[in-house]
Amino acid sequence: MPPISLNRRRFLGCSAASLALSPGALAPPTAGGGPDHPVRVGLIGVGNRGTNLLRSLLELPGTVVPVVCDPEPRHRARGQGIVEKARGQRPEAVEDPRRLIERNDLDAVIAAVPCDLHESIAGDAVRAGKHVYAEKPLALTIAGCDRLIAESAKAPGVVVHVGFQRRSNPRFQDGVGRIRNGELGALIEARGSWTSSNGPLTGHDGWLGRRDRSGDFMVEQAVHIWDVLNWLHGGPPVRASGWGLRGLFEREQPGRDVTDHYAVDLAWADGFRASFSQSYVAPADDNFTGSHLRVLGVEGGLDFGSGALTFRDRRKARQTIHPGSQNDTRLALEAFLAAVRAETPTPPPISLAEARAATLTGLLVRKAVDEARLVTIDEITGRSTPA
Secondary structure, X not given: OOOOOOOHHHHHHHHHHHHHOOHHHOOOOOOOOOOOOOEEEEEEOOXXXXXXXXXXXXXXXXXXXXXXXXXXXXXXXXXXXXXXHHHXXXXXXXXXXXXXXXXXXXXXXXXXXXHHHXXXXXXXXXXXXXXXXXXXXXXXXXXXXXXXXXXXXXXXXXXXXXXXXXXXXXXXXXXHHHHHOOXXXXXXXEEEEXXXXXXXXXXXXXXXXXHHHHOOHHHHOOHHHHHHHHHHHXXXXXXXXXXXXXXXXXXXXXXXXXXXXXXXXXXXXXXXXXXXXXXXXXXXXXXXXXEEEXXXXXXXXXXXXXXXXEEOOOOOOOEEOOOOOOOHHHHHHHHHHHHXXXXXXXXXXXXXXXXXXXXXXXXXXXXHHHHOOOXXXXXXXXXXXXX
């Protein structure tokens, strides 16, 4: 008999059903016994991102992966094979995330699932007393972010990290610190792009091409960019304007409703501006593809892609901060495991409030692009602006 596949409706149902679980019936995490204590981790989602996380996790000492979970049989088998090759022992595999979360032999959960499942699975893990590393965005709505933040507040001993790995990247840490310390002088603008010839990007079962599942690229992917901008400026922008195009891959994926090409201009209250474009319809040519994020101030500029820090005063030598590629996924997981092992709570690379602000910015951008007009942050939060 072929394996029973777990479709989205059933996957959601399993996750929702776990809300009825009694946290008191489950064993609490036990990985607080010091730096040498093995951390027992279950992985939910063995797609592209989940596989990357799993491989990075297995490079780190003191970790055990007893079980992997995915609705797709071949993904489960892939996860089992990766763990077996790295550690010599084949983990169990389950298709229902509830079966993983309720296990007593796990300290922590790593979840790399479609965005519409982020809130439910992370919330279930927290309620079950499991430390959780959840992929970004925190949730697809502000209300969802607020619910997760409230759940985390009820369980102060449970570590919750969100996968904004740039927060663990030394180039971004150092670069943002220098900018905030005034090395570039008063900030003028930031310019960024994320362009690819690999469209249409669909995800397993087409979830990346569906706005109800992904939140669109402004919320699912570019949320990394919004977080860096918010990080260096201390908070989200106050307004945005933009434009975009859908239906560019109708022949390849009928019914696709995400925005495969868009541009946006963001503005902060003090006059700082940022422009950003994202596209999956670029030709396969290095002149059109790639990503960058550059920040300009009156005293100089920083290119986050290369780490080049250049000053207007030519007597100051150009610098390259933290050159070379940075495995920030591994660094983010190291920070998570260190927090799980810590005797007392340690601050995460990004707070849940900051992760919420990134979602808020993504929703602002999405509305501005959808409606091709200037949209204020108050329209997203529902606050009214005093007359």
